[in-house]
Amino acid sequence: MQDSALFQQLIQFVTSVHQATADMTGDIQHDAITPVQYKILEYLAVSPPQTPSSISVCMHMSLPNTSRELRKLSEKGLCEKMSDPSDGRKQVIHLTTEGQQLMENIFSQIEVRFRERTRNLSSEELEQVGQALQLLQNHVFF
Amino acid sequence: MQDSALFQQLIQFVTSVHQATADMTGDIQHDAITPVQYKILEYLAVSPPQTPSSISVCMHMSLPNTSRELRKLSEKGLCEKMSDPSDGRKQVIHLTTEGQQLMENIFSQIEVRFRERTRNLSSEELEQVGQALQLLQNHVFF
DNA sequence: ACCTTTAATTATCATTTGATAACTAAAATA
DNA sequence: TATTTTAGTTATCAAATGATAATTAAAGGT
Numbered sequence: 001m002q003d004s005a006l007f008q009q010l011i012q013f014v015t016s017v018h019q020a021t022a023d024m025t026g027d028i029q030h031d032a033i034t035p036v037q038y039k040i041l042e043y044l045a046v047s048p049p050q051t052p053s054s055i056s057v058c059m060h061m062s063l064p065n066t067s068r069e070l071r072k073l074s075e076k077g078l079c080e081k082m083s084d085p086s087d088g089r090k091q092v093i094h095l096t097t098e099g100q101q102l103m104e105n106i107f108s109q110i111e112v113r114f115r116e117r118t119r120n121l122s123s124e125e126l127e128q129v130g131q132a133l134q135l136l137q138n139h140v141f142f
Numbered sequence: 143m144q145d146s147a148l149f150q151q152l153i154q155f156v157t158s159v160h161q162a163t164a165d166m167t168g169d170i171q172h173d174a175i176t177p178v179q180y181k182i183l184e185y186l187a188v189s190p191p192q193t194p195s196s197i198s199v200c201m202h203m204s205l206p207n208t209s210r211e212l213r214k215l216s217e218k219g220l221c222e223k224m225s226d227p228s229d230g231r232k233q234v235i236h237l238t239t240e241g242q243q244l245m246e247n248i249f250s251q252i253e254v255r256f257r258e259r260t261r262n263l264s265s266e267e268l269e270q271v272g273q274a275l276q277l278l279q280n281h282v283f284f
Numbered sequence: 285a286c287c288t289t290t291a292a293t294t295a296t297c298a299t300t301t302g303a304t305a306a307c308t309a310a311a312a313t314a
Numbered sequence: 315t316a317t318t319t320t321a322g323t324t325a326t327c328a329a330a331t332g333a334t335a336a337t338t339a340a341a342g343g344t
Contacts (some may be wrong), residue, residue, distance in 0.1 A: 130148050130283055177301095
């Protein structure tokens with residue numbers, strides 16, 4: 001039986017991550033996109049390509065609502081649909097160049113704040129941060 | 143100048159944390175509370191006590207909207223207001239017994255899933271997970 | 285060929301969330 | 315004491331999100 005304190009620590013940690021990311025991204029959100037749309041773009045930026053169905057599953061959104069938001073993003077020129085040649089029912093979604101630029105822009109703003117937070121760390125400590133990220137991603141948040 | 147790969151890793155990690163917590167909590171959400179209300183309860187559970195203003199700041203919500211959601215939570219019997227004896231303008235918010243029980247119940251459901259994910263880890267690896275959580279909380283997500 | 289399942293879309297409605305103005309009351313300050 | 319600031323509430327409207335039914339079209343199975 002594992003330590004229950006570890007779980008308490010996890011709850012605290014997850015709350016902190018949510019909070020810190022909200023702090024870092026809160027006032028960035030561009031005029032033109034809603035939070036849900038941002039999440040979709042982020043997902044498309046980090047692990048492309050996707051289909052409406054796969055986005056629907058991963059984002060816990062119904063397929064109709066996913067379809068609606070993808071249409072809005074397409075209308076804004078941020079992503080594109082292509083029909084899968086191997087299966088005419090499927091649509092492959094990817095960011096447009098404009099969409100990629102938007103996300104790179106947002107990511108670089110987040111990066112600035114990340115660097116502010118980690119400014120005082122030694123290169124050794126940064127190394128440890130990288131290892132900790134790796135370890136948690138492998139063992140807990142996969 | 144620190145490594146840009148570390149930042150890429152961070153973006154991936156944060157996305158994974160959001161995703162994993164959504165996976166773990168997605169189908170729990172009780173009938174009676176909305177996502178925003180859950181966030182408030184979580185915050186009250188993890189770091190009490192709070193005032194409407196402090197909740198407003200930390201949750202990035204306007205004070206009027208915070209007030210509305212707190213009223214709804216009060217009506218549901220999940221939290222209570224008390225006026226601060228030292229300053230009649232301030233309200234101190236805390237969970238009711240029922241609210242605490244709700245959160246304990248939800249947390250224990252999350253804990254089950256956390257244990258599922260970490261079932262195969264040795265006690266040594268669990269120790270490392272704890273250290274990694276600590277390190278990241280101190281150095282990045284504070 | 286016929287039926288079923290899968291993938292996606294459109295349309296519609298209800299709920300949740302965000303934003304803002306107007307207001308009350310208690311403190312702080314001049 | 316008069317004024318200003320702070321903390322909170324209520325009301326209202328707009329926008330975002332969630333849920334569901336109906337529809338289309340391609341693929342799979344009989």
